[in-house]
Amino acid sequence: MLRGVGVAIACVASLLSPAIHAADAADSVTGAQQMILVITPDWDSTQASLRRFEQHDGKWQAVSLPHAVVIGKSGAAWGLGLHAPQPGPQKREGDGRAPAGIFSIGPAFGYASSVVTGLDYHPMTAADYCIDVSDSPLYNQIVDAGKVGAKAIAGSTEPMRRDLHAAGDQRYKLGFVIAHNALRTPGGGSCIFAHLWTNKDSTTAGCTAMAEPVMRELLAWLDPARRPVFVLLPRAEYQRLRQTWRLPDLDDPAAR
Template identity: 30%
Template sequence: MTRQVVAVVADDATAATAVLTTWDHTGTDRFRVHGPIPARIGRNGVGQAGESTAHTPAGVWPLTEAFGTEPAETRLPYRLVTTSDWWVSDVESPYYNTHFSGDPGTCPFDEAAGENLGAAGPAYAHAVVIGYNRDPVVPGAGSAFFLHVTDGRPTAGCVAIPKADLEALLRWLDPAKHPVIEISGRAVPPPSGC
């Protein structure tokens, strides 16, 4: 049963900004923990994601792991990444939409169609993997969706918030509470069900 919800709500489906709020659920009650926090989302808003849409995927997705170029205090499985860590976006690769470790120039996929996590800069100081298109993975349906540190600009489909807010969220997230992210392109009331 989900007992932690990260709600990301844009005013409409075409907006590149949203508001993030986190909620604890205790059976019949819910309590706001963080927010509202201003967030940047895909430059084309919320909708059907894909490799070339720049949409943030609408729906509810699990939050099961995190990574970053800096250490973090979190209960989620956390991977400290370097320039040998990739997120594969090569639709022809069996590693599509997964993490892969390999030195640049040696990877068994098109590195130009992948994201070098350690070379991405301050945005990946910390990031939580959004479980969109992870189980099962559908080639071309979109890859590399994360909740990460904002640079103040719209994203290619991720959700981005200020670093201090993301660090607080990482401390709060608890895999035993089955956290999810709920992304919507229209104003909706806070999540009600668990």
């Protein structure tokens, strides 16, 4: 577990009330005052557009221009979040797809000792790993190898200090947890983050990645007291679910 925290930040179970069920997606959106909305052209696209929204007088209003982001190398598939199960492709461990749906936003993490953000922030060390081994009791959790032991992280492909383990890789220099599969269903997909991209033509293993200025803007804006949510949908699914899930109307000038 993370030093002095007592919970694993990738699991994020402590941030989700047991009373919140998948069928409560619309209520989750209604209760949210901040939203990160990511729209892809279709299920298989690796390119997407990200916008920030805030609730004002009961209506969603855009507070940023669209920013280009990239997602999983295989596109997207329905994840395990605050929404009811949906028909279509389903997220699985190792499929290279980003989870679609509505998700809580967990703690922030990075290489620096501190960053400007209202989220809980956890600086990573060389001993921190996210466990992506489906049959591990630590599946979908970020753990300190110094506390859980080398055997417990065997097989994990997700060191959180990629700069130290992967030839200076800067992708996890800044990021935050997207609370996919918070109940840690084996094989349901793990270690889903928003993090930095390599470039605008890169892809991820299932995360959402962006330029560093966009990430810093998000981190400075996010306020846990405003119950922010992360929503990722292909455009056709956004159109199908917009009214039911009470999502921003992208055709409304006030939401642009």
